Amino acid sequence: MSDVGQVGRTRGGRYGSVYVAVTALLCSLVAVGLLAFAGLQLPRTVERDRALKEAVPCRSVPREPADCLWRQPFTVTAIHLWSGRRGDGIHATLISPGGGKWRTEFRNDGPVLSGLDEGDRVTGTIWRGRLVRISADGAVQVTENSPDALPESIVALLVVCGPSCLVLAVACGWRLRSPKERGWRRGPKLTAALAAGLAGAGLIAALVALKFGLPLWAMSAIWLPLAALASALAIAVGRQTPQERQTVPVQKTAL
Missing domain, CATH: 2.40.50 (OB fold (Dihydrolipoamide Acetyltransferase, E2P))
Structure with a gap:
């Protein structure tokens, strides 16, 4: 490989590493923010809901x-x-x-x-x-205006965004272990795909629960089997995908 091509690959790897690092940081901040929001709002909302039921x-x-x-x-x-x-x-x-x-x-x-x-x-x-x-x-x-409607919205936000953001942050951190590579290896790629699957499972669970007015625990009950299915699918694909082969440079022998 020429020096120009090596420099271009190194720059591309650096730019990709910066993009992945920013994505990982944002996903981590979103996940932490959601947990903090739930920690502050959910107990207060549950207390209002209890006060309404006891009124x-x-x-x-x-x-x-x-x-x-x-x-x-x-x-x-x-x-x-x-x-x-x-x-x-x-x-x-x-x-x-x-x-x-x-x-x-x-x-x-x-x-x-x-x-x-x-x-x-x-x-x-x-x-x-x-x-x-x-x-x-x-x-x-x-x-x-009823506190009955608020906990479901908070839990829906956590179910949709929380696990997927955490898993995506893990995938990005895994990718950063090889910053000079331009592409994603099998492990972090499947982990990022799992994050997308968990987000889709959370969205389906939230839509079904909110559409039919199901109780608070129903979102988690619907999300769990869908998340297990997405995880099992990611594991199955990971086992069937061949490992990356390392190319060994061939040395030319002088005649």
């Missing part, structure tokens, strides 16, 4: 935000049942008996909102000055 009905109309539950009828208007490109989201406007308007957002359109028309009546539950639930015909649906 008792109010004895009279609360004049300021209170820890008790106040239920009153609302008239439904301005129903929007899909998330538009402009980020409108799923929402409806509820009108109280006194004429006050409550713009209420929802995570999905069921089981109550999808069966309503403008002018229908629902019963709303107010807690700490926020409308947290609506009910009609025996069905109950929580709003985005």
Whole structure:
């Protein structure tokens, strides 16, 4: 190989190493940030959820935000049942008996909102000055103001991004062991593919759980077999892929 080609390969290896190092650093920061976010927000949200479940009905109309539950009828208007490109989201406007308007957002359109028309009546539950639930015909649906809806979103973010970012950081760190090589060897390449598989498994688990309103533990229950399948597939491919062969330079003998 000529000197020019050797210099180009060395520069390409250096640039690739810098790119991989930056990717590994970003993935590690994202994973650590998610864990820190969950550590700060999840206990607080769970505490609010426990306070809501232990709240008792109010004895009279609360004049300021209170820890008790106040239920009153609302008239439904301005129903929007899909998330538009402009980020409108799923929402409806509820009108109280006194004429006050409550713009209420929802995570999905069921089981109550999808069966309503403008002018229908629902019963709303107010807690700490926020409308947290609506009910009609025996069905109950929580709003985005309810702490019931927040833990699922945090867990979904962790399931989708947490494991995949950690595995991708491992793959990048593995790749950095050979900084002068331009390509990826089998080990780090399969590890990066596993990170993509774990992200896909987390996305599927989050979408299924959020779509059907499953409980908090359902995301992990759905993610675990999918992650095991992705790991088994990566191991199987790794065992079937031949090892990289090292090229031994052939020395020319003088005649």
